[in-house]
Amino acid sequence: MIRRLNKNDHEVCFNLLKTKSAENLFLIGDIEAYGYEQEFQKLWGEFNENGELIAVLLKYEENYIPFVTESFNAEGFAEIMSNDPSFKMMSGLKDVTEKIEPYLEKQPKRKRQTYYAKCTRLKVNKNDVAFSNVQQAVPDDAEALVELLNAIPEFSDSTITVERKRRELKNGTSRSFFIIEDGKMVSTASTAAENSLSAMVVGVATLENYKKKGYATKCMLKLCSDLLLEGKELCLFYDNPAAGAIYKRIGFEDIGYWMMYTY
Numbered sequence: 001m002i003r004r005l006n007k008n009d010h011e012v013c014f015n016l017l018k019t020k021s022a023e024n025l026f027l028i029g030d031i032e033a034y035g036y037e038q039e040f041q042k043l044w045g046e047f048n049e050n051g052e053l054i055a056v057l058l059k060y061e062e063n064y065i066p067f068v069t070e071s072f073n074a075e076g077f078a079e080i081m082s083n084d085p086s087f088k089m090m091s092g093l094k095d096v097t098e099k100i101e102p103y104l105e106k107q108p109k110r111k112r113q114t115y116y117a118k119c120t121r122l123k124v125n126k127n128d129v130a131f132s133n134v135q136q137a138v139p140d141d142a143e144a145l146v147e148l149l150n151a152i153p154e155f156s157d158s159t160i161t162v163e164r165k166r167r168e169l170k171n172g173t174s175r176s177f178f179i180i181e182d183g184k185m186v187s188t189a190s191t192a193a194e195n196s197l198s199a200m201v202v203g204v205a206t207l208e209n210y211k212k213k214g215y216a217t218k219c220m221l222k223l224c225s226d227l228l229l230e231g232k233e234l235c236l237f238y239d240n241p242a243a244g245a246i247y248k249r250i251g252f253e254d255i256g257y258w259m260m261y262t263y
Helices: 007-020 025-034 074-082 094-103 139-150 162-171 215-229 241-250
Strands: 002-004 041-047 053-060 063-068 089-093 110-119 134-136 176-181 184-192 198-206 233-238 253-262
Touching (some): 002 074, 007 025, 007 053, 025 063, 041 074, 053 074, 063 094, 094 253, 110 241, 139 162, 139 176, 139 184, 184 215, 215 241, 233 241, 241 253
Parallel strands (some): 063 089
Antiparallel strands (some): 041 053, 053 063, 134 176, 176 184
16 A cells, blocks of 8 residues: 555654664655645655565655665556656666666666665775864865866766855754865765765765875765764765776675666
C-alpha cells in the first residue's frame, strides 16, 4: 500500500532512511529542513503486508527522489509522478530509478549517470598529515571561495553565488576548508546539503599552478575527519575515474550510480 506520509510517520520514516544515511542525504536533509506538510515538498511511503515501511518517495519542487529497501511498487511510484503536472526531474540510485523509468509516461530529455561513493572511515592516518596551512572558512571567505571555483574550468557551469555561499556557511548546511599561498586562496574542499547524519563533499579544487602538491587531498582529509568525528557519513558524486582513484585512497568506496533524469 502506498500513501502520503505526515509528521506522525516521522519516526518510522527516519528509521528507514538512516539505515543508509549517505545514500539518503537529500531525503534526510529536506525532511529535517521542511518536514511533511509543505506545498513544495511531499512524501509518500509504501508499506508491506506486515505494515512495515519499505519505500519512500520524496517530491521537492519538480524533482522526485525514491529510496527502497526491497521489491517495491515501481508502477505506483511512477503513477504519482506522471499525475503531477509540475514533474520535471527524477534522481536517485540507478538500481531504483531504472525500475521506475519504464512506467513513466514521459520520455527523458536528458539522462545523466555519475559514480556515487561514500566514506565511513578514513584509510589515511590524519596524524601523519600536517594541517597547519589548512584553514576553515567563515562567511566572510565566501567571495574568495567563489572566485577560486570560478577560476577552475571544471566548475565553469557552477551556479553558486557569493550570497548563497555566505548563507550556507552561516547556517551550517555547508563548510569549507582552504589553503592560502602567495597571498591568495589556491585550493579548497567543501560540503553541501549537510544534515544531522550525512554530508556531501563538493567543490574539491586547486588552481592549475598549485596542483600536484597534495593541497586538495589535505583540504579533503581535514574536512572528512571533522565530519566523521561528528558521526556523519560522507558521500560524493564523480564522473572522472582518475578523480575517483584519489577519493578511494582517502577512504571512499563506490556504492552505485546516481542518476539524474530531466523530463
